[in-house]
Amino acid sequence: MGFPGTWMTESASMIYRVVPKCACSSIGQIMYYSDHGRYFDGDIHDATSGILKWNQAENQAGIEESVKTHSALTFTCVRNPYGRILSSFFDKIAGIQRNGNRYRGNLVPQLIQRYGIEVGDPGNDFQFDQIKSFRRFLLFARDTIRWRRPMEPDIHWSSMAGHISTFIVNGGRYDQIFFTERFNEGMQKVLDAAPTRVRLDVNDAPRFNESEGHGPKRAHKVSEYFDDLSRHLIWEIYKKDFQLFKYDFDDPDNKLPRQEVDLDEVHAKLGR
Structure with missing residues (x-):
């Protein structure tokens, strides 16, 4: 490999x-x-x-x-993980890519049809219900990771x-x-x-955020996107990320890790 x-x-x-x-x-x-x-x-x-x-x-x-x-x-x-999955949604699902198209061609239309997601467009200044659409995207992301359908999980x-x-x-x-x-x-x-x-x-050094400016701005604080079901899904998908990399699952608005990464633990648990 x-x-x-x-x-x-x-x-x-x-x-x-x-x-x-x-x-x-x-x-x-x-x-x-x-x-x-x-x-x-x-x-x-x-x-x-x-x-x-x-x-x-x-x-x-x-x-x-x-x-x-x-x-x-x-x-x-x-x-x-809370911030990362939100960034994936706003960049790859709701945003327009550098080539001027939607990410992965027919992915967004498929999500609109199968999961009822809305994403807005530059013509209406990306006006849509961000919280509802993000939670539906999260169901899709879980389906790809847990059951590898309707597609293989995306790297983002x-x-x-x-x-x-x-x-x-x-x-x-x-x-x-x-x-x-x-x-x-x-x-x-x-x-x-x-x-x-x-x-x-x-x-x-400047920051090189290649996805910035190509889609909607996040309109709410992080915790508002995650109700009880959403947090259940996040734990199902990213339990190991929270545990190994020391992030706070209980407070979505606390973006900082609780302690440093234990490299020996990472190698022991991910090297199996």
Whole structure:
């Protein structure tokens, strides 16, 4: 299976296991800068040079060697599951993508038909009942993850533990796992520990939110989207994410983790 979703700097100074909706655009750009002293002109997900990616076959041997010998600092980044699934909904379901189309072609029309979701459109300034539609989307996300119907689960709402575990199961080990909610602090620790070609103060780096501005703004605080049923579904889907990455399930409005990630626990529980 190898190491899908893995990026490495050309200098092999650091390896990153991408977790969608967890600041991956900013992380990729900072990795690029740490080698080249400039940011990639465009969306880092589109870069085909300047940074090594597992999905480019010619890069796989180098990435695999660095992972297996643990010669590069290896890290990933996680996010509060409440905020992450909300971000997935507003970006991928309610938003318009960079190409001007809806995400995955017929996915949104299918959700409108099967689950009664509304998403609005730029013509009406994305006016729709956000809470009702999000809760219906959550049922859909649960169906894809639990029963893999009406489609396979999408990477943007698959559990973080699922993404992170593939790297461990196939022989990798993380040196650091930090929080999107404490991005500058966590990313700086990675840069300080890695032998980068170019030094960077993360506080000086712009944020690269490629999905921003293409859809509706969230109109309510986080807890208002989650009634008792929604929270039951969230626990069903993301129980391991809450437990391993130390987020507060009881208070959806508390986006901060309760403690640091225990790397030994993560490797023990996700490496089985």
